[in-house]
Amino acid sequence: MTEKTDPSPILIISELVKSFSNQRVLDGINLEVYPGEIMVIMGGSGCGKSTLLRHIIGSIAPDSGSIKLFGQEMTTLDDKALNAIRKRFGILFQSGALFNSLTIGDNIALILKEHTNLDATTIEIMVKIKLELVNLREHADKMPAMISGGMKKRAGLARAIALDPKILFYDEPSAGLDPVTSAQIDQLIIDLTKKLHVTSVVVTHEMDSAFTIADRMCMLDKGKVLKVGTRQEFEWLRDSDPADCPSEQDRLIRQFLRGDAEGPITERKLTSDYEEDLLMASLKHEK
Amino acid sequence: MSVCESVENSSENPSFARRWLAIVGRCSIGVTRSFLGKIGSVFLLLAEATQIAFKGFFLPGHKLGKEALFFQMVRVGIKAIPIVILIQMAIGMILPLQMYPKLAEFGQADQIATINAIAGFRELGPLMTAIILSGFAGASIAAELGTMVTSEEIEALEASALNPVRFLVVPRLLATVLMTVMLTVIADVVMVFSGVLTGMKLGLDPDTYYQMSVSAVNLTGFVTGLVKAAVYGTLIGLIACHLGLSVKPWQGSEGVGQATTNTVVYSIVAIVISAAIFTMIFYSYGLFN
Ligand SMILES: Nc1ncnc2c1ncn2[C@@H]1O[C@H](COP(=O)(O)OP(=O)(O)OP(=O)(O)O)[C@@H](O)[C@H]1O
Ligand SMILES: [Mg+2]
Numbered sequence: 001m002t003e004k005t006d007p008s009p010i011l012i013i014s015e016l017v018k019s020f021s022n023q024r025v026l027d028g029i030n031l032e033v034y035p036g037e038i039m040v041i042m043g044g045s046g047c048g049k050s051t052l053l054r055h056i057i058g059s060i061a062p063d064s065g066s067i068k069l070f071g072q073e074m075t076t077l078d079d080k081a082l083n084a085i086r087k088r089f090g091i092l093f094q095s096g097a098l099f100n101s102l103t104i105g106d107n108i109a110l111i112l113k114e115h116t117n118l119d120a121t122t123i124e125i126m127v128k129i130k131l132e133l134v135n136l137r138e139h140a141d142k143m144p145a146m147i148s149g150g151m152k153k154r155a156g157l158a159r160a161i162a163l164d165p166k167i168l169f170y171d172e173p174s175a176g177l178d179p180v181t182s183a184q185i186d187q188l189i190i191d192l193t194k195k196l197h198v199t200s201v202v203v204t205h206e207m208d209s210a211f212t213i214a215d216r217m218c219m220l221d222k223g224k225v226l227k228v229g230t231r232q233e234f235e236w237l238r239d240s241d242p243a244d245c246p247s248e249q250d251r252l253i254r255q256f257l258r259g260d261a262e263g264p265i266t267e268r269k270l271t272s273d274y275e276e277d278l279l280m281a282s283l284k285h286e287k
Numbered sequence: 288m289s290v291c292e293s294v295e296n297s298s299e300n301p302s303f304a305r306r307w308l309a310i311v312g313r314c315s316i317g318v319t320r321s322f323l324g325k326i327g328s329v330f331l332l333l334a335e336a337t338q339i340a341f342k343g344f345f346l347p348g349h350k351l352g353k354e355a356l357f358f359q360m361v362r363v364g365i366k367a368i369p370i371v372i373l374i375q376m377a378i379g380m381i382l383p384l385q386m387y388p389k390l391a392e393f394g395q396a397d398q399i400a401t402i403n404a405i406a407g408f409r410e411l412g413p414l415m416t417a418i419i420l421s422g423f424a425g426a427s428i429a430a431e432l433g434t435m436v437t438s439e440e441i442e443a444l445e446a447s448a449l450n451p452v453r454f455l456v457v458p459r460l461l462a463t464v465l466m467t468v469m470l471t472v473i474a475d476v477v478m479v480f481s482g483v484l485t486g487m488k489l490g491l492d493p494d495t496y497y498q499m500s501v502s503a504v505n506l507t508g509f510v511t512g513l514v515k516a517a518v519y520g521t522l523i524g525l526i527a528c529h530l531g532l533s534v535k536p537w538q539g540s541e542g543v544g545q546a547t548t549n550t551v552v553y554s555i556v557a558i559v560i561s562a563a564i565f566t567m568i569f570y571s572y573g574l575f576n
Contacts (some may be wrong), residue, residue: 093439093446100434224291
């Protein structure tokens with residue numbers, strides 16, 4: 001692939017570790033993302049995908065490890081340098097995270113007003129363009145509380161691309177959207193990447209969408225990267241016979257990709273201390 | 288219980304007492320440290336907000352957001368005006384009625400005007416206004432900012448390279464300070480007006496009452512009252528913003544509720560304590576004459 005021949009990754013994460021109280025959410029993450037590619041990050045619910053994104057955008061500091069974005073070490077930057085970098089990426093939060101006191105249009109206008117010297121007319125035009133991209137132009141004057149969850153997500157996306165960022169992070173962009181809108185968002189991600197050479201890092205659960213947009217994919221499990229590979233590699237894994245997957249790890253990924261009810265992921269849950277837990281519960285109340 | 292047992296118990300007591308003493312000691316050190324830490328971060332917030340506000344006012348290229356300030360002033364203050372008027376009407380009536388019998392006994396009924404005016408302008412105007420605003424402004428600011436934390440808006444602001452202190456704290460803090468001062472002026476006037484009405488009911492001459500009120504309150508009295516109001520307003524705004532932004536995303540609506548309640552309680556405590564400090568300072572510098 002052309003991306004791989006590009007010598008310098010735009011994002012390098014190495015040995016990233018983060019614990020919340022006693023729970024180690026990220027346990028030595030290593031990942032590289034190259035300019036112009038779409039990297040899809042997958043993993044079970046609660047495995048730390050959103051937490052990983054929060055580290056990349058500099059809202060949480062890791063316990064150890066490094067994150068290099070645009071060649072700069074994010075974990076040690078001061079506020080000023082961090083803000084300079086923040087103008088060069090966009091992020092779509094899992095919840096949309098719109099500014100609830102502003103209309104949809106003003107959510108986007110605010111960013112343009114604060115970070116550019118454009119006059120009011122140009123800003124209004126820019127807002128319309130961004131909203132049209134996500135099919136929300138006629139809803140510009142509505143407040144976030146008045147629109148549906150899927151619309152919030154699209155509005156969040158419009159805000160994320162307000163400053164024409166070089167790299168975009170998406171936290172589950174198509175979760176909770178109807179199939180058509182979801183396909184439109186997929187197409188938008190592809191268009192942005194291929195036409196404007198934007199790099200995209202997409203966290204998603206939707207396998208259809210993942211296989212539609214991904215150049216490369218990355219599977220997280222228990223705070224570690226299980227596998228990074230091209231879409232073709234993952235497609236092969238998904239369509240392979242279980243007999244062709246010798247390693248436990250490959251069978252685990254295969255189950256996730258196919259969405260099978262049976263497999264290593266389910267077995268792992270069953271072999272956990274469920275019975276012991278039930279026993280303890282009954283003992284506790286006997287006393 | 289036999290004597291022997293109780294002696295045995297008491298010989299055990301020192302270690303028991305020491306253990307409790309250690310626990311109490313550790314707790315109070317912890318509480319003190321977290322209290323000092325809180326005060327420290329409130330002052331850091333004040334320092335940052337002041338710096339940003341100054342830059343916004345005086346340096347070109349730094350935007351202050353006058354619309355946001357105006358919006359917050361309306362939100363913080365306008366709704367509180369009727370309540371301030373109501374309460375000051377009541378206080379302007381209570382004070383003269385309480386004083387009248389004793390003063391009339393000494394033939395000093397006229398002095399009601401003096402007492403009412405001094406109490407109002409120097410103490411009760413700013414104090415009552417601030418207490419009302421800690422409910423109106425403080426609680427709503429804390430609830431708003433806390434909700435913004437839980438809905439990830441603050442994180443989104445930061446990720447968009449927008450400083451929450453500049454965007455959210457500065458307009459709210461300035462608005463609270465300005466509105467506390469403005470409402471204090473209203474409160475002062477209303478209290479004197481209510482005093483005049485009460486005085487008329489008691490058979491005092493409204494003109495004399497008015498003249499005595501005016502001569503009781505000199506410029507110093509009026510200005511110190513407003514300075515107090517500004518300080519109370521700063522306390523309310525700082526405490527509300529600090530507690531609102533300290534809500535953690537996972538605390539959800541419970542965290543927001545707690546921040547709101549704490550804002551009202553802490554604000555009132557801070558206001559009353561600083562009122563006492565003001566009074567001590569003014570008294571020892573003879574500003575009361
Ligand atoms: N600020 C925090 N404090 C404590 N624990 C946290 C915090 N943020 C996340 N966690 C924990 O970290 C784990 C990973 O959370 P995260 O939101 O990153 O998961 P996720 O992979 O995005 O899940 P989902 O697919 O459901 O969005 C969860 O178990 C969560 O409870
Ligand atoms: Mg998530």
